[in-house]
Amino acid sequence: MQGRVVIVGTGHAAAQLASSLRQQGWQGEILLVGEEPCAPYQRPPLSKDYLVGERTADNILIRPAAAYASHGVDLLTGRRVLSIDRATKMIALDDGQQLSYQKLALCTGARARPASIRGVGSPGVFYLRTLADVDGIRANISPDKSAVIIGGGYIGLEAAAALRGLGMAVTLLELQERVLSRVCAPEVSDFYSRVHREEGVDIRVGVEVLTIENDGGVKTVVCSDGSRFHADLIIIGVGIIPNVELAEACGLAVDDGIVVDELARTSDPDIVAAGDCTNHPNDLLGRRVRLESVPNAMEQAKTAAGTLCDRPVPYQVYPWFWSDQYDLKLQIAGLSEGYDQVVLRGGKDRQRGFVAWYLRGGRLLAADCINRPKEFMVARQLLARKLAVAPAMLADETIDPKNWLS
Amino acid sequence: MPLIHYVEANGAEYEAEVPVGESVMQGAVDNMIDGILGECGGVCSCATCHCYVDEDWFDKVGPPEGSEQLMLEMVPDPEPTSRLSCQIKVTAELDGLIVRLPVSQY
Secondary structure (H helix, E strand, C coil), rough: CCCCCEEEECHHHHHHHHHHHHHHCCHHHHHEECCCCCCCCHHHHHHHHCCCCCCCCCEEECCCCHHHHHCCCCEEECCEEEEEECCEEEEEECCEEEHHHHHHECCCCCCEEECCCCCCCCCCCCCCCCCCCCCCHHHCCCCEEEEEEEECCCHHHHHHHHHHHCCCCCEEEECCCCCCCCCCCHHHHHHHHHHHHCCCCCEEEEECEEEEECCCEEEEEEECCCCCCCCCCECCCCCCCEECCCHHHHCCCCCCEEECCCCEEECCCCCCCCCCCEEECCCCEEEEECCCCHHHHHHHHHHHHHHHHCCCCCCCCCCEEEEECCCCEEEECCCCCCCCCEEECCCCCCCEEEEEEEEEEEEEEEEEEEHHHHHHHHHHHHHHCCCCCCHHHHHHHCCHHHHHHH | CEEEEEECCCCCCEEEEEECEEEHHHHHHHHHCCCCCCCCCCCCCCCCCCHHHHCCHHHHHHCCCHHHHHHCCCCCCCCEEEEEHCCCCHHHHCCEEEEEEECHHH
């Protein structure tokens, strides 16, 4: 466990990998190289606390920049890796430097999916993925101005909640017939649409945006049905795509993400990968999967570090996610894809808290828990232990969910 | 600066100086102590910063409330002094605090 590990990327996976390498006994050099100009930071607050100005750039850092140096981890920011030569185990940087590695870790993450809309490059139009994106957005926030958000996924909805909280007029445009259509049951989509409308967001669904016209400051979003929306600020959140180009160019296996095994190994024995950029086999789900989440990035990074330190621990966990909007804390256990039944616990129309259980053939796949932390924790255990609970019981509020585990 | 003692499940002990106002979870992350993950960044969403507060310190730290309490009921291997360390803010009074970390955070 000597020699240099180069970690490409400075996101959640990279920061965790560096830390876990040190903890698990890597004694050689550890170098993090990333394009972004700052030390690794937490991405989730970008669409929440950081967007509204409640937190500064310094206090969303995963750890202070100095903490890397004090643990012997070198941090090279603002530098792009151009290529990897696997034969000579060298990487080339955009400033002409060539660096050798003993082991390489690809934590290249993902980037905002480009929207096919004319005028996306206009001033005042932003994606929401990086600190720089959100600094741009923040400079355009003003209570007496209006915003149009394109995309009704978690990022779009969280941004809508944040901007409403700051007093902006917000219109949200979604291409599909409901918000969160890719990830949630209609019951959950309805709930979030209702809450956002109550909070004053103008939600339009089934709307395809064609063009952003820019007429000196005020912009107009033009849709295929002829509708037009004026805005001072436009945010686009239509998904992300994994950064796999470096891996692809050096001949590593790539198939909807960098292909890794359960130990986070790529098709090259000296290269591991972790986080949003990877596609891994998950026995619990019974298939390969690419996940877009912080828990996946961190836990897979721990596995990758263990692999490099000859302490192999397979990465086998159920995915989980969270989203904070207004006073709603959504915690999601599992993946609902492929469900054939939805069971609700609690009244989705009246209250600000309920659970949507997703089942297939009577077997639990996932749970969306809104202001229901206990059910979330129980759901994770039910999934991990493959315990079955009758749908009628899942819905019954008189039963303490704890009882299902015994 | 208050000194916090972290004891991993395998017996490894770490000391870290953690600024007043920062959480016990953040103190572990800043010092690359891996037994605490803190996946949600400290918003009480994930329960991957579970710790057992040393019994002699539990009164000073205090019991969990609200959603922290509900989540702690369901973590792997809960104990009476379990807390989510993102919800423990370091104060001068907590100088010397000892927390033990569970075998697994998930």
